[in-house]
Amino acid sequence: MLNLSRRTLLKSAVVAGAYGAGVAILPRLSQALAAPTPLDIEARIIEATLDGKAATKKVMSYGLGGSVSADPSPPVLRMQRGKPFAATLTNKLDEPTTIHWHGLRIPNAQDGVPFVTQPYVYPGDRFDYAFAPPDAGTFWYHPHCNTLTQMGRGLTGMLVVEDDRDPDFDGEVAINLRDFRLGSDSQFIAQFKPRDAAKTGTFGTVRTANWQPEPVYDVPAGGLVRLRILASDVTRIYNLRLNGAEAMIIALDGHPVPERTTLDMAVVSPGQRIDLALRVPDSEGVTVSLEDIRPSTPKVVAQFRTVGTSLKRNLGDLGPLSENAGVDADLTNATPIPLVLSATAENAARDSICGTLGFSFWAINKVPYPGDSPDPTAPIAELKLGQSYILNVENVTPHAHPIHLHGMNFKAISSNKHDVTSQVSDTYLILPDEKVQLALVADNPGDWVFHCHIIEHQKTGMTGYFRVT
């Protein structure tokens, strides 16, 4: 049995039906060797009611596995840590697109950035993705082409990488937070205002969680429920709190926290995720609210209603999440890389098939990124594979920027604004006048984009890339 070649094994798996008897007889070998059947992911245009009033036309949405469900909520994609995953993207939009797997440390060719890692996918065309996610946790997937429009119209989904060593919860709710820019007729209005793009970004007009205003989810009374929360909004920074129940922060940006703390208020900025262990109240029929308190007036974003008799679970009994790789940077020998985030008046915007907003308001090290193009600017820095680096990021603008690195994780080692922990992350919210040091090991070869996840900032200059060789 152990001498079976890959070819023989694949053939027998096909004969047995890809996931049929072959898997039952040879579970371990098949998992390791057989290519998984690719999941169909369609990027498509639908109509959906987003504001609770009337159908919005030209909503963009992912359809998984050929599903044509009437439920417009953004599909959650699940995969297993370390197991091969494959998907075929079919572009049924009327413009080019790609998929980026935000937070997954996968090979560069799978990263989904047009011109940098792959060609954009034309309408009607397909593109195959295949990788094995190395970390368990809460991630997400979204396009990297004409991103403001495509994400602004709904093209995102949460990505859950499971690990069966994770502790048992009594329930799980995935919450994708997003505002839509709709007029009073429920139809899309201009996605941005240049004046706002040069400041905080342009806010949506209709707040949603999973594309519904204030949805209510049933949760088991007295249970421990895992809330996986994503800010996929293109602009809004959330200050989240729970009203009516206790919860513990168990992971940030997909990675277990070094030390669990009780949730008071958590800042979650575009691109970031937070995982909470919610201890549901004991009595039935109680409502717990997830609220955003930024800038001040609390706004309910989602609610949880208790059902059943109390399970009497205890937050303190919750075992640890399965661990992800740390960031073992060699700080004594790490090379510093200065990165100054600034505003700019120099206009470098170039027409692009993946969309340009036509302005340059922002720059990294004084260079405004011209946009997705076949001849992008030089890399911000060239990194040697396996070496340690410290990104000395300085925000000299009066606005906060959730800065995101593709393909590799980092950890903050110092900040002039607040205490840092050894949290592993892919997106860091840098405050005005903040100087932060982000340590990383350049362990993934390729060109990796680094950009602000306020998409108007990303698309008006605050983007660059590192080359790891």
Ligand code: C2O
């Ligand atoms: Cu979610 Cu280039 O990012």
Ligand code: CU
């Ligand atoms: Cu920004």
